[in-house]
Amino acid sequence: MAFTSSRCSATGFSETVETARNRVLLTRKKRFLTENNEAFLLGVSSDITDLKRTEGELKQANQELEEFAYRTSHDLRSPLVSSIKLLEITLKILRKGDTEKSEKYLFIVRESLQKLESLVTDILRLTRLRHTTSEIVAVDLTNLIENVLKKLSNLDGYHLLDIRLHIEPHLPLSLDISNLTLVLENLVSNAIKYYNPRSEAPYIAIDAAIKSSALTMRVRDNGLGFPESALPQIFGMFKRFHPQVSFGAGLGLYMVKKSIDKMGGSITLLPTASETVFEFSIPLTAQDIPQAS
Structure with a gap:
């Protein structure tokens, strides 16, 4: 003008x-x-609404990048340094012929390196998440969920859980299969790792239905849950809420949120006294939405 x-x-x-x-x-x-x-x-x-939104997203991305760089450099270096020191001690003990004590230290080193391997795996997955393009294909939800469960069936505690599925859309839906798989793998694996051993009937339930032009899914369990103080930071980077139960980098729920955002959806942790309930929605194309007869 x-x-x-x-x-x-x-x-x-x-x-x-x-x-x-x-x-x-x-x-x-x-x-x-x-x-x-x-x-x-x-x-x-x-x-300038879009400009301000982009500016805010860039500021958040820079803050996350700084935190990511600091935490990964620390978390990568720490187990390496401790493992090197323990191996030096183990070598001295072996020279003295104390194999029993040497074995004890080697188990500690193995555990430390397993944590490191878990962190590196999460970093690689996060890198792929940031740089890969969406792959929209026809997805059979029931088949996808069964494959996820099969992949996670080797985790400790899996066979103690009752798996409950309630999947309403039986026809294939056009979805981003890689991001949806990442979301389900992280939510289900968390439910397995943090099940409540004191519960008489531990379970994981996965529900799916089409509501308001979107696929809405819930992953529910009656496990250890989250403290109320954790809710505001539940999807934050490097957040761990039960470190005494299972080790991990604390990137799982962060990647879940990023994957949901990439699919144009939303996710929330619903407040409930008896269950941990993650509910997420992913918009569908018109061809995937059932038409009223």
Whole structure:
């Protein structure tokens, strides 16, 4: 939009960022005087909502990158340093012929390196998540969930759990299979790792239905759950809530959230006294939404 004015001299200028009806506007105002000394104000507003949103996303990404760099450098170095020291001690003990004590230290080294391997695996998965493009294919949900369960069936405690499936959409749906698989693997593996050994009937339930033009899924369990204080940071990077039960990098739920965002969906942890319930929704294309007969 262009504005022209003749024989006018500028006497003032202002620039403000304003919010109106959930839109962010950059408003520029300029005061003019005519040759007859009459004052008038010229104002132009530009919609910068998308620019501000992108700016916010870039700031968040930079903060996450800084935290990621710091934490990974620390968490990668720590087990390596401790393992090297333990191996040096073990070598000295072996030279003295104390095989029993040497074996004890070697088990500690193995555990430390297993934690390191878990962290490296999560870092690689997160890197792939950030750089791979979506792969939208026809997905049979029941088959996908059964494959996820089969892959995780070797985890400790799996065979103690009652697996309950309630999958309503039986026809294939067009979905991002790699990101959806990552979400289900992380949520289900967490439910297995953190099941409650004191529960008489531990279970994992997976529900799926089409609601309001979206696939809505719930992964429920009656395991250890989360402390109320953890809820605001549940999807944060490097957050671990039961370190005494199972080791991990604390990136699983962070990757779950990023995968859901990448699919254009949303996820929440529903507050409930008896269950841990993660509910997420993924928008569907028109061809996947059942039409009323």
